[in-house]
Amino acid sequence: MNPEFIINEELGKLISNVVKKFPSDKKRSAVIESLLILQHHNNGYVTKNIIKALSDYLLVSEIDIYEVATFYTMINIDPVGRNVISVCNNISCMLRGSDEILSHIEDKLKIKVGESTKDNKFYLKDEIECLAACNGGPMMQVNHKNYENLTLEKVDEILESVNDK
Amino acid sequence: MKVFVNNKEYSAEPEDTIIELCDKIGVHIPRFCYHKHLSVVASCRMCLVDIEGVKHSQPACSTPLREDMRISTKSEKTKVAQKSSMEFLLINHPLDCPICDQAGECELQDISLEHGDDHSRYMQFKRVVIDKDISPLISTDMTRCIHCSRCVRFGEEISNVKELGLLNRGEDMKIDVFIESSVSSELSGNMIDLCPVGALNNKPYRYTARTWDLRQICGISPHDCIGSNINYHTYNNKIVRAVPSENPDINQTWLSDRDRFGYEGIYSEDRVKKSQMRVDGKLVELDFESTPSEVNNLINNNIKKYGKEKIGCLISGQSTSEELFMFQKIFKGLGVSNIDHRTKESNFDYQKNYPLMPSLGCNLEDLDEYENIILIGVNIKTEYPILSIRLNLATKNKTRVHSFNFNSLDENFDLHCKKIIDHSNIESFLNVNNIELDQGKTLIIIGPSVSRSPNQSNILQSISKFSSSIDAKIGFLTESCNSTSGWLLGNVPHRELGGNQSSIIGKNSYQMITDKLPSYILYNLEPEHDFFDKSLVESALESSECNIFFTSYITPMIEKYAHIIVPITTFAEADGSYINIEGTYQTFRPIVQPSKNIYEGWSILNKILKLNNLGDYSVANIRDELKKSLEGLDFNMSKTDMSNTNISPYIENKILKESYRETNQTDLIVRRSESLNQATKIKNKLNYKNMNNEVKKSYIDITK
Numbered sequence A: 001m002n003p004e005f006i007i008n009e010e011l012g013k014l015i016s017n018v019v020k021k022f023p024s025d026k027k028r029s030a031v032i033e034s035l036l037i038l039q040h041h042n043n044g045y046v047t048k049n050i051i052k053a054l055s056d057y058l059l060v061s062e063i064d065i066y067e068v069a070t071f072y073t074m075i076n077i078d079p080v081g082r083n084v085i086s087v088c089n090n091i092s093c094m095l096r097g098s099d100e101i102l103s104h105i106e107d108k109l110k111i112k113v114g115e116s117t118k119d120n121k122f123y124l125k126d127e128i129e130c131l132a133a134c135n136g137g138p139m140m141q142v143n144h145k146n147y148e149n150l151t152l153e154k155v156d157e158i159l160e161s162v163n164d165k
Numbered sequence B: 001m002k003v004f005v006n007n008k009e010y011s012a013e014p015e016d017t018i019i020e021l022c023d024k025i026g027v028h029i030p031r032f033c034y035h036k037h038l039s040v041v042a043s044c045r046m047c048l049v050d051i052e053g054v055k056h057s058q059p060a061c062s063t064p065l066r067e068d069m070r071i072s073t074k075s076e077k078t079k080v081a082q083k084s085s086m087e088f089l090l091i092n093h094p095l096d097c098p099i100c101d102q103a104g105e106c107e108l109q110d111i112s113l114e115h116g117d118d119h120s121r122y123m124q125f126k127r128v129v130i131d132k133d134i135s136p137l138i139s140t141d142m143t144r145c146i147h148c149s150r151c152v153r154f155g156e157e158i159s160n161v162k163e164l165g166l167l168n169r170g171e172d173m174k175i176d177v178f179i180e181s182s183v184s185s186e187l188s189g190n191m192i193d194l195c196p197v198g199a200l201n202n203k204p205y206r207y208t209a210r211t212w213d214l215r216q217i218c219g220i221s222p223h224d225c226i227g228s229n230i231n232y233h234t235y236n237n238k239i240v241r242a243v244p245s246e247n248p249d250i251n252q253t254w255l256s257d258r259d260r261f262g263y264e265g266i267y268s269e270d271r272v273k274k275s276q277m278r279v280d281g282k283l284v285e286l287d288f289e290s291t292p293s294e295v296n297n298l299i300n301n302n303i304k305k306y307g308k309e310k311i312g313c314l315i316s317g318q319s320t321s322e323e324l325f326m327f328q329k330i331f332k333g334l335g336v337s338n339i340d341h342r343t344k345e346s347n348f349d350y351q352k353n354y355p356l357m358p359s360l361g362c363n364l365e366d367l368d369e370y371e372n373i374i375l376i377g378v379n380i381k382t383e384y385p386i387l388s389i390r391l392n393l394a395t396k397n398k399t400r401v402h403s404f405n406f407n408s409l410d411e412n413f414d415l416h417c418k419k420i421i422d423h424s425n426i427e428s429f430l431n432v433n434n435i436e437l438d439q440g441k442t443l444i445i446i447g448p449s450v451s452r453s454p455n456q457s458n459i460l461q462s463i464s465k466f467s468s469s470i471d472a473k474i475g476f477l478t479e480s481c482n483s484t485s486g487w488l489l490g491n492v493p494h495r496e497l498g499g500n501q502s503s504i505i506g507k508n509s510y511q512m513i514t515d516k517l518p519s520y521i522l523y524n525l526e527p528e529h530d531f532f533d534k535s536l537v538e539s540a541l542e543s544s545e546c547n548i549f550f551t552s553y554i555t556p557m558i559e560k561y562a563h564i565i566v567p568i569t570t571f572a573e574a575d576g577s578y579i580n581i582e583g584t585y586q587t588f589r590p591i592v593q594p595s596k597n598i599y600e601g602w603s604i605l606n607k608i609l610k611l612n613n614l615g616d617y618s619v620a621n622i623r624d625e626l627k628k629s630l631e632g633l634d635f636n637m638s639k640t641d642m643s644n645t646n647i648s649p650y651i652e653n654k655i656l657k658e659s660y661r662e663t664n665q666t667d668l669i670v671r672r673s674e675s676l677n678q679a680t681k682i683k684n685k686l687n688y689k690n691m692n693n694e695v696k697k698s699y700i701d702i703t704k
């Protein structure tokens, strides 16, 4: 048992729905989705204790879960900002100027891609591939919402409109 | 099936892969990720070979054979493919062989010499991975890792304790443990052998010697009754490390950490360096030549003074068969029948019906033929780590393992059913209704916690009854590595050499201690730890008039109560042999020479024997006589029937003092191994931390 993080009833329900999708002896398959659920619940990142709790819950070894958590960039193992910005980097968006958008955001927030702002308001996510909105490139997602045909002004506007206090 | 390798025809098994065939016929194929006991991942691409009719070279480790396949391991195409793989593998490798312990026995070094290019075209930056302290037994140099994942698969498939994992992705990929965790399994040292490069290395041995300066001598594990084969590496007459010696019937290519690092105990500070005798209450040194006659006089005087039945002779089951043979030869020859090696036991009513010697009841490699294995009074993972590998594979096959222990249960293989039961309740528990058996063969394995129980005879009796009711076989796992010889060679009060009943039945170890005899002879025993109850032994030694110790180590009790101390060799410094639990007789030579005032155990016993005109032996003679007396004996355990033993009620308040056997505390040599003690400490700390759940800040990994 690991009293520092307990998978409560609500989370347990969500995770057991994931587990049900796989054969009963293949609980390892449920790791990715379970991690996403737990991460969402914990301000966007998982901790050692969360991994331990999941390991106890699924009966999968801690290191197996840690491998998954470090492999995928969609799972964060370090604290990140509250609002997630993902700027598409893939070919269509790149041809339409996504590099410029990205460096503008970097300058504006005074962080590099992959980092969070000091006040923890924004997290500029790394390694973003095609987000399936190529017709509207350059594009980005802020908190999972798509913004297309970006210009620098539009970016400023969007970021300023984010208000999480 | 017919296949061609380098234009030569071979007949092959259809289920084999190319590499398996080539290993059998002796055609060399370079490899890193492939290992015959691990699953195939085909990730390193070093084993690429050219197959006629296939456009690209194929990995030999994962390509199955097919009829009329034509494989070429030497063609230009193979060479180019292997050279290119080698170039990729070396891109990030630091090439720091001059300061790497692996150099000289490094697979990367050997293969790159043979198959790589002699210069590098890579001009860019190399990656660096920062090392972490993952274990007191394993040093890490993670920049050298080539990501073959052998170490990860070992944890997943063989030891079933997954501690190392492959983290991150692409260039950031690295082998590491879980956050704030460490490698602490009882088999962790095997990852040192598996690692083909110098990424995981032997920490205690670090920077001690270069591999090409070492001498290799094969020995047998003195730490458990499985009898793993060990290659000891020595430098200047000192053991500097130990590696497994492959024996497919016993330890395969594996070794437990206890066997790998246990030898450190022979270099402990408290080794006795010279014979000592008590004169006017003080221990004074005795010279080498006069020791045998002094000891002999003492023994004979005591017999004269107190009578044969007042002498207690106790010997450790860790002694070699040669020592056990000589020991009983002397004392039974002098008419003393109080002789025993079962110093951890306290209840002996069972002894009359006990088999000739304890045995597992089957060969190690046949364990997976049983549908059911019932373990009673043993925790395999910690007490017999090397056996857990077999049981792990058996459970993955078809075997149901049921385990009932008295104090703790923590196994690394799947248990169908487990239960902690008080030793006094086990008799009523053994019942078909309580144990869900599968159809088929059943083996009941009786562990050392049963022998330590104050109601051992009752337990053995009920196990015997239970086994005949379900038609099961019985097997034993013993306290010491050579308890088998202890029984077989007559180091028990009621049997002679070869197992014949004695005419006079002497006192067993418990009676010898509780009856407070006037004279004791202790051979290779540490009174503090090797008895069922330390305080009883202490008062017995205190009240006795004359205690003779043959010992390698001086302990506070020995120092206080000894009248004479004879320094003897450990397993590593003399010829010897052990009989393992399957009944395999294995001999070994001295690995290092003992220092000059220390007696080889069997030879000082022989000197005493000679002084009494009871015979004169050499190692070869002893072994001949051993073989002769064992000829024609029936070791078939299935005839074991301990069900009609007469049992006197045991004394309930005779507390079970020490039934938990900590892995690295099982005998006097491992108890003195620095590195193993360190490992135990760290493991306990980790457990402690988990127990208390101290709030720890999220771990920050500096390598990223």
Ligand code: SF4
Residues within 6 Å of the ligand: B144, B145, B146, B147, B148, B149, B150, B151, B152, B175, B194, B195, B196, B197, B199, B200
């Ligand atoms: S540490 Fe050694 S065994 Fe493990 S992946 Fe790296 S090279 Fe292979």
Ligand code: FES
Residues within 6 Å of the ligand: A088, A089, A090, A091, A092, A093, A094, A129, A130, A131, A132, A133, A134, A137, A139
């Ligand atoms: S390339 Fe950017 S959304 Fe597809």
Ligand code: FES
Residues within 6 Å of the ligand: B030, B031, B032, B033, B034, B041, B042, B043, B044, B045, B046, B047, B048, B059, B060, B061, B062
């Ligand atoms: S040994 Fe075949 S790919 Fe590694």
